[in-house]
Amino acid sequence: MEIHFHFISLVTRLRATQLLLCTLTILLFTSTTSTTAATLSELPRGFKATPDSSTETFQPLLSDSTGNFSLGFLRVNKTQLALAILHVPSSEPFWLANPTKLARWSDRAQLTFNGSIILTDPHTKLYWSTHTNADRVILQNNSNLLIQSSNHTEPAAWESFDFPTDTLVENQNFTSKMVLISSNGLYYMQLGPDFIGLYANFNEGSDQIYLRHKAMEAKTEIVENQAPIYAQINPDRYLGMYQTGNPLPADVQKFNSFQTPVTGFLRVRLEPDGNLIGYFWDGTKWVLDYQAISQTCELPSACGSYGLCTAGNGCSCLDNRTEYASGECFEAQSGDFCSDGVPRNNFWVLRRNGVEPPYKELMRYETTSSVKQCESLCERNCSCWGAVFNNGSGFCYMMDYPVQSLVGVGDETKMGYFKVREGAGRKKMNVGAGVGIGVMCGVVLILVGIVVVWRFRVWKRKRGAVKSRFMEQNGGVSPGPYKDLRTASFRSIEMGST
Numbered sequence: 001m002e003i004h005f006h007f008i009s010l011v012t013r014l015r016a017t018q019l020l021l022c023t024l025t026i027l028l029f030t031s032t033t034s035t036t037a038a039t040l041s042e043l044p045r046g047f048k049a050t051p052d053s054s055t056e057t058f059q060p061l062l063s064d065s066t067g068n069f070s071l072g073f074l075r076v077n078k079t080q081l082a083l084a085i086l087h088v089p090s091s092e093p094f095w096l097a098n099p100t101k102l103a104r105w106s107d108r109a110q111l112t113f114n115g116s117i118i119l120t121d122p123h124t125k126l127y128w129s130t131h132t133n134a135d136r137v138i139l140q141n142n143s144n145l146l147i148q149s150s151n152h153t154e155p156a157a158w159e160s161f162d163f164p165t166d167t168l169v170e171n172q173n174f175t176s177k178m179v180l181i182s183s184n185g186l187y188y189m190q191l192g193p194d195f196i197g198l199y200a201n202f203n204e205g206s207d208q209i210y211l212r213h214k215a216m217e218a219k220t221e222i223v224e225n226q227a228p229i230y231a232q233i234n235p236d237r238y239l240g241m242y243q244t245g246n247p248l249p250a251d252v253q254k255f256n257s258f259q260t261p262v263t264g265f266l267r268v269r270l271e272p273d274g275n276l277i278g279y280f281w282d283g284t285k286w287v288l289d290y291q292a293i294s295q296t297c298e299l300p301s302a303c304g305s306y307g308l309c310t311a312g313n314g315c316s317c318l319d320n321r322t323e324y325a326s327g328e329c330f331e332a333q334s335g336d337f338c339s340d341g342v343p344r345n346n347f348w349v350l351r352r353n354g355v356e357p358p359y360k361e362l363m364r365y366e367t368t369s370s371v372k373q374c375e376s377l378c379e380r381n382c383s384c385w386g387a388v389f390n391n392g393s394g395f396c397y398m399m400d401y402p403v404q405s406l407v408g409v410g411d412e413t414k415m416g417y418f419k420v421r422e423g424a425g426r427k428k429m430n431v432g433a434g435v436g437i438g439v440m441c442g443v444v445l446i447l448v449g450i451v452v453v454w455r456f457r458v459w460k461r462k463r464g465a466v467k468s469r470f471m472e473q474n475g476g477v478s479p480g481p482y483k484d485l486r487t488a489s490f491r492s493i494e495m496g497s498t
Contacts, residue, residue, distance in 0.1 A: 039063040039070060043137035047113040049073075051081055051105050058086055061111070064139045069094070071139055073111070081105045083119050083128070085143050085160065090286060094143050094167045094267070095160050098128045099181075113137055117147065132157040143169055170266040174231040180270050187274040187300070191229055194222045194250075196241065198292065200274060200300045203334060203401035206383075210274065210300040210359040211292060215241045215251035222250045233266050239278065239290065255280075255289040274300040298358050301404040304328040306418065308355065310408035318352045318406060318418065333402035333421055338382035347419040355406040355416045356388055360397055368396045375417040386418035 039060040051073050052059050060072040074084035083097035103109040103121035112118050115133040134157040135150040145160035161172050166183050180189040188199050198211035227244035234240045237258040241251035255278050264280035271277050278290025296302050303315035306329040317329035337344045368374045374389040374396035386399040391413035403418045
């Protein structure tokens with residue numbers, strides 16, 4: 001699929017730049033947003049803007065009529081720049097123009113509008129454009145950025161709602177041509193012919209669906225091979241699935257505030273943990289209103305790579321010898337065991353019973369007669385990182401991506417076989433610390449040696465003084481037991497001479 005390959009390329013670039021929207025939110029909350037500069041209600045042809053060096057977090061350029069949303073330069077990690085639409089009261093970014101490649105925060109970066117919105121930066125060779133030919137840019141009260149011609153009756157030449165990043169807002173259509181991507185690039189949402197799917201990209205070219213919500217079709221049915229479906233956050237407080245041309249929803253996922261007097265602005269975001277979360281704005285904060293995945297252990301990687309999630313007990317490690325810390329058990333892995341220059345047997349095996357994948361119903365599996373056969377299938381497959389065998393059904397669930405979190409269950413007949421690349425998880429000593437420890441050990445050895453020599457000399461002097469006094473008192477003959485040197489061992493001779 002064209003969208004699939006586009007997504008893989010997009011995710012690769014997202015990981016390279018590591019633009020995490022949650023990180024931006026933290027930065028924006030911990031600093032004062034620059035909103036003192038005058039902002040425009042529309043951008044005319046000929047508009048130009050460059051970053052202001054005095055801006056700490058956000059430089060507004062265009063605002064909606066309510067002042068709730070603003071388009072401007074978002075400062076990332078002090079040195080980088082993204083063109084973003086910000087929810088001003090909460091300082092949350094809703095949309096980014098260039099999530100895959102950031103500009104540098106300098107006066108050489110420039111935003112212009114000459115019929116197209118163009119963001120350029122000669123430092124990073126960034127060139128982003130809407131590729132349009134229109135007359136003005138406006139920002140609507142729902143955060144939608146529009147490029148319009150002077151004839152307002154004509155449809156917009158371009159709108160940001162057609163190119164979402166990780167967020168959807170109420171009344172925004174999400175079509176089968178769109179992809180919603182989490183800020184860390186690991187997860188994405190896409191529509192199927194009659195379902196909403198959440199996918200994990202744990203390995204390049206290997207996408208695993210971990211949630212598939214099929215339309216319930218209670219109010220109307222989706223007609224196969226007819227008009228495409230789309231999703232929309234309805235102001236009546238639900239996430240609806242529709243077929244184009246039919247106003248009735250084929251599916252309704254109710255928010256917590258459904259059929260209540262709550263009226264706050266709605267949005268959903270695909271979070272960095274892979275969950276799709278809905279919120280409403282209560283005037284001071286975003287309130288949790290919907291979760292696609294309600295149980296923590298059902299998240300695609302709740303405890304990180306090689307983690308074990310157990311209901312009521314939280315996170316631990318598949319390897320009992322490894323302590324769970326900092327959200328991971330072993331270093332995150334990538335690739336496979338097929339690549340040139342990588343030995344196919346460059347791994348050790350970790351086994352754990354009583355585990356299963358959180359989304360096993362959506363995984364690929366083979367039917368095998370035994371756990372040994374299941375393990376053998378994975379062992380011989382250089383693309384396989386792990387397998388879980390269900391002794392009751394004979395299903396052998398295969399993982400063609402680095403091992404993520406497993407769910408702990410009480411059934412010991414569910415047996416896991418996992419490959420761990422050699423060297424993964426072994427803590428590497430810091431070079432400076434190693435040198436310091438080596439020097440300290442050397443100093444201690446020298447001190448111990450000095451003490452031993454000093455004690456030996458003191459002992460020898462005392463022994464010599466005692467022997468001299470004894471010899472003088474006994475005419476120089478030292479009495480002692482008789483030793484038969486012919487039968488004495490060499491060891492006894494050495495012992496006797498000391």
